[in-house]
Amino acid sequence: MKDHVLDRIRNIDDLPTLPSVALEVLSLAHQSDVTIQSIAESIHRDPPLAAKVLRMANSVFYRRGDRKVDTLHHAIIFLGLAEIINITTSLSVFSALKSRKTQEVSVRESFWDHSVATGLIARHIDKKLGMRTMGREFVAGLLHDIGKIILDQYFHQEFMAAYNMSIEKDRPMYETEMEMCGTNHMEVGYFIAQKWNLPPYLADVVLWHHQPSQASSREMAALISMANLLAKAAQLSCGDRMSFVLADQEAWKVLKERGLPVDELDIERITFEMESIGDQVKSYISTVMEPSDKEQDNG
Amino acid sequence: MDESLSSSCHKMTDETFILLRDFIYEQSGIYFGDNKKGQLEARLGLRLRANNLADYDKYYYLLKYDPNAARELRSLFDSVTTNETSFFRSPPQIQAFQDKVMPEVISRKEKQSEKQIRLWSAGCSTGEEPYTMGIVLRQVLNDKGTSWDVKIVASDISEKALRSAKAAVYSDYSLRSVPPEIKREFFLSEGNAYRIIEEVRNLVDLQYLNLNDTRRIQIMKGFDVIFCRNVLIYFDDEAKKRFVSQLYDCLNHGGYLFIGHSESLHNISRAFKLVHFPGALGYKKE
Numbered sequence: 001m002k003d004h005v006l007d008r009i010r011n012i013d014d015l016p017t018l019p020s021v022a023l024e025v026l027s028l029a030h031q032s033d034v035t036i037q038s039i040a041e042s043i044h045r046d047p048p049l050a051a052k053v054l055r056m057a058n059s060v061f062y063r064r065g066d067r068k069v070d071t072l073h074h075a076i077i078f079l080g081l082a083e084i085i086n087i088t089t090s091l092s093v094f095s096a097l098k099s100r101k102t103q104e105v106s107v108r109e110s111f112w113d114h115s116v117a118t119g120l121i122a123r124h125i126d127k128k129l130g131m132r133t134m135g136r137e138f139v140a141g142l143l144h145d146i147g148k149i150i151l152d153q154y155f156h157q158e159f160m161a162a163y164n165m166s167i168e169k170d171r172p173m174y175e176t177e178m179e180m181c182g183t184n185h186m187e188v189g190y191f192i193a194q195k196w197n198l199p200p201y202l203a204d205v206v207l208w209h210h211q212p213s214q215a216s217s218r219e220m221a222a223l224i225s226m227a228n229l230l231a232k233a234a235q236l237s238c239g240d241r242m243s244f245v246l247a248d249q250e251a252w253k254v255l256k257e258r259g260l261p262v263d264e265l266d267i268e269r270i271t272f273e274m275e276s277i278g279d280q281v282k283s284y285i286s287t288v289m290e291p292s293d294k295e296q297d298n299g
Numbered sequence: 300m301d302e303s304l305s306s307s308c309h310k311m312t313d314e315t316f317i318l319l320r321d322f323i324y325e326q327s328g329i330y331f332g333d334n335k336k337g338q339l340e341a342r343l344g345l346r347l348r349a350n351n352l353a354d355y356d357k358y359y360y361l362l363k364y365d366p367n368a369a370r371e372l373r374s375l376f377d378s379v380t381t382n383e384t385s386f387f388r389s390p391p392q393i394q395a396f397q398d399k400v401m402p403e404v405i406s407r408k409e410k411q412s413e414k415q416i417r418l419w420s421a422g423c424s425t426g427e428e429p430y431t432m433g434i435v436l437r438q439v440l441n442d443k444g445t446s447w448d449v450k451i452v453a454s455d456i457s458e459k460a461l462r463s464a465k466a467a468v469y470s471d472y473s474l475r476s477v478p479p480e481i482k483r484e485f486f487l488s489e490g491n492a493y494r495i496i497e498e499v500r501n502l503v504d505l506q507y508l509n510l511n512d513t514r515r516i517q518i519m520k521g522f523d524v525i526f527c528r529n530v531l532i533y534f535d536d537e538a539k540k541r542f543v544s545q546l547y548d549c550l551n552h553g554g555y556l557f558i559g560h561s562e563s564l565h566n567i568s569r570a571f572k573l574v575h576f577p578g579a580l581g582y583k584k585e
């Protein structure tokens with residue numbers, strides 16, 4: 001029975017869906033003649049989403065200087081199209097996944113903390129390495145483990161068994177998931193990413209963030225892979241708490257091969273800098289979540 | 300400007316500061332940066348008074364030429380080093396030592412049918428650190444019986460600190476991070492104080508050792524784990540590089556070095572593998 005978890009997920013008909021506006025924005029992004037106007041209009045069709053995008057644009061994460069952005073139009077000009085698409089995507093995924101009922105609040109919390117931390121760390125490293133991924137690294141970090149939340153939602157017991165086993169036995173989640181669920185969060189996440197028509201780089205990261213050398217978007221997958229590890233080191237893990245040598249990781253080798261100056265990074269310093277990331281994570285989550293969202297979560 | 304103040308307290312001139320700073324550096328590798336002059340002044344002020352000296356120049360001459368210089372040097376180290384420490388300091392490091400490092404070391408040794416473990420707390424201050432290591436080791440070896448030959452070398456340059464370590468009696472404050480069940484199992488209460496139990500006390504071998512004494516360090520060999528936490532802060536880059544490369548040689552293959560929680564060996568050594576543990580870093584000799 002276990003081996004059919006992925007098949008069973010395929011046949012679930014109430015799988016979470018992305019809001020239609022998010023899908024629209026994502027597909028607009030691929031068009032060459034996309035205008036600020038058309039994106040703004042499209043986001044405006046979902047007023048709560050539009051309000052959240054504005055709030056995000058004015059949050060400490062995106063705000064530049066002390067100029068307040070008060071229209072979507074301005075937000076797009078200030079942050080650029082790419083960043084607005086990133087924000088819209090992450091907010092939509094958040095709202096599609098977060099308010100679902102769950103028994104284990106602590107796992108849910110550790111999931112979002114880990115996801116946001118991975119996004120923030122990816123952004124930090126991206127800057128240090130001068131990769132210019134234009135905010136895509138943040139969304140990628142945020143979404144890399146979405147498969148876990150689907151597993152938790154539809155195969156709660158199996159997922160919890162995998163989760164606890166990975167902590168107790170000090171083994172990677174994807175291994176214990178395979179044992180308990182017959183699939184892993186990468187496969188499940190990839191399935192969802194495709195169903196949602198997420199851009200290829202995101203689907204790629206979701207599938208390959210533990211083996212970045214296999215990815216088509218190798219640099220991005222490697223960046224997220226590394227950020228994922230550093231999030232664990234900063235004690236923001238969703239599952240295993242394994243130790244690692246960064247310079248021996250596949251991610252490190254991929255980045256190095258691609259000519260990025262990883263050897264020049266002061267990893268110790270980055271690690272110390274990331275120790276205080278918990279506060280930023282909390283602040284991000286409270287910006288994204290409405291007070292009502294939180295109540296639902298605790299319910 | 301502050302005439303009255305400077306005449307009542309001893310004042311250190313910039314020249315004397317540099318003489319003393321270089322002298323201390325030569326002797327211990329502890330480096331007082333230009334921004335630490337006030338700190339050095341305050342600390343040595345106590346030594347001036349103890350020796351009944353009028354100014355810092357005279358103190359410098361005493362260190363340099365007096366027949367009793369060697370003894371004074373010990374007292375000087377006592378006053379320039381802060382001996383702040385506590386049991387289970389920087390808990391994520393202790394956790395990594397307990398959950399990851401020791402099990403790894405032990406299972407490697409078991410495979411080689413070796414039953415000897417050597418640990419070193421370099422710069423052990425008043426003993427909280429080596430005794431913490433001893434407690435952790437007792438717990439890790441708990442179900443493996445007493446067949447292991449364990450020794451924890453604990454060394455410091457401060458004789459005063461070593462005397463406290465030898466007494467092994469601690470206040471509540473030193474034990475503030477100790478979980479209650481550990482307090483019960485490993486300490487005996489004596490009035491308001493706590494004495495570490497003999498079984499742990501006996502694992503620890505206290506030694507006077509200047510970490511800057513290259514020849515003495517050279518003979519330290521065969522360690523599985525070295526804690527040298529919050530000690531390197533007193534050394535400048537050159538002394539650190541020399542000493543850290545010596546520590547590398549003191550370790551067995553597969554051994555680990557832990558330095559202070561926010562200390563870094565970036566730019567100091569590339570010999571080790573940097574290992575990330577949850578909330579802590581370790582340096583591994585492969």
Ligand SMILES: C[S@@+](CC[C@H](N)C(=O)[O-])C[C@H]1O[C@@H](n2cnc3c(N)ncnc32)[C@H](O)[C@@H]1O
Pocket residue numbers: 327328329376380381382383384385388421422423424425428454455456457460508509510511527528529530533559
């Ligand atoms: C802040 S304490 C650290 C104690 C303990 N390792 C900890 O982290 O809690 C620093 C200790 O290093 C010792 N120390 C400083 N320089 C030294 C040297 N050159 N040789 C030996 N010990 C030294 C000081 O005497 C002091 O006890």
Ligand SMILES: [Fe+2]
Pocket residue numbers: 144145185209210
């Ligand atoms: Fe993952």
Ligand SMILES: [Fe+2]
Pocket residue numbers: 114118144145228
């Ligand atoms: Fe992850």
